[in-house]
Amino acid sequence: MTYTTILAETLGRVGLVTLNRPEAMNALNNTLMRELMDALEAFDNDDAIGAMVITGNQKAFAAGADIKEMADKSVQEMYDNDPIAQFGRIRTIRKPVIAAVSGWALGGGCEIALSCDMVIASETAKFGQPEITIGVIPGAGGTQRLPRAVGKALAMEMVLNNRTLSAQEALGLGLVNRVVPLDAYLDEALKLAEEVASRAPVAIRSAKKVINQSYERFLAESLEEEKKEFYNLFTTEDQKEGMSAFAEKRKPNWTGK
Numbered sequence: 001m002t003y004t005t006i007l008a009e010t011l012g013r014v015g016l017v018t019l020n021r022p023e024a025m026n027a028l029n030n031t032l033m034r035e036l037m038d039a040l041e042a043f044d045n046d047d048a049i050g051a052m053v054i055t056g057n058q059k060a061f062a063a064g065a066d067i068k069e070m071a072d073k074s075v076q077e078m079y080d081n082d083p084i085a086q087f088g089r090i091r092t093i094r095k096p097v098i099a100a101v102s103g104w105a106l107g108g109g110c111e112i113a114l115s116c117d118m119v120i121a122s123e124t125a126k127f128g129q130p131e132i133t134i135g136v137i138p139g140a141g142g143t144q145r146l147p148r149a150v151g152k153a154l155a156m157e158m159v160l161n162n163r164t165l166s167a168q169e170a171l172g173l174g175l176v177n178r179v180v181p182l183d184a185y186l187d188e189a190l191k192l193a194e195e196v197a198s199r200a201p202v203a204i205r206s207a208k209k210v211i212n213q214s215y216e217r218f219l220a221e222s223l224e225e226e227k228k229e230f231y232n233l234f235t236t237e238d239q240k241e242g243m244s245a246f247a248e249k250r251k252p253n254w255t256g257k
Ligand code: CO8
Pocket: 023, 024, 025, 027, 028, 063, 064, 065, 066, 067, 068, 069, 070, 083, 084, 104, 106, 107, 108, 109, 130, 131, 133, 134, 137, 138, 139, 140, 230, 247
């Protein structure tokens, strides 16, 4: 398949997807999200593949959803196009998915990392949910997976006040599996994926399924609630102001409307 915003390749029994919009810090526009999920599903259905790695570049894993693409959207367009449904497709992948994160993992980028089964981070990785700075909230699982991963108080600080986590902090909190030097994080993730891919495939899928089932038992309902809150914020002036201000590189002027 030909992709325009990602690169997909096979390395032995590992499927590697590289997010490839470096000019926009790998902002997750609709095309990229669709291509990413198509690629993961294709690998999931390929018997020659045992595990997958998602990565970005050294500067950015992904700086979140594409703010410029969604800035002018109406609430009706958000519901009709339902971009968050693309993010949800990652939950149906049966084989292990590892995130290899360097630089910014923000907003939807952080939410993709949180949706992966394991995370290998470079020393420069930074995790955050800065949606509040553009007048919205996390919409693809951040309000749900983050408190489970880092505890409620820190998750609140990240979501309400744009607190970011360094790679070392994320390691201490169990958000990532290990932190490795910048020139080695992708190789480390591929090595881990290769090892996992060499193990008994059916048992691997069973293990992933039951770990996620206990961990995510009550997740589906809350994700729906989060999505509604996110889309409904597109009725507010603050969402329009916050996202325009980002694109225009100025400070937003909040009116609370
Ligand atoms: N969307 C669109 N463009 C972006 C994004 C983004 N998220 N992030 C960066 N870019 C663009 C910049 O506008 C800039 O473009 P240009 O060169 O044309 O001006 C280019 O990428 C380079 O970025 P910067 O010049 O800003 O680079 P810096 O090194 O100064 O800063 C940062 C890097 C800190 C990553 C900064 O770009 C930033 O703060 N980005 C936005 C982070 C953010 O707020 N993310 C949350 C987005 S909302 C979200 O993710 C919700 C997800 C759930 C719902 C999904 C539904 C679709």
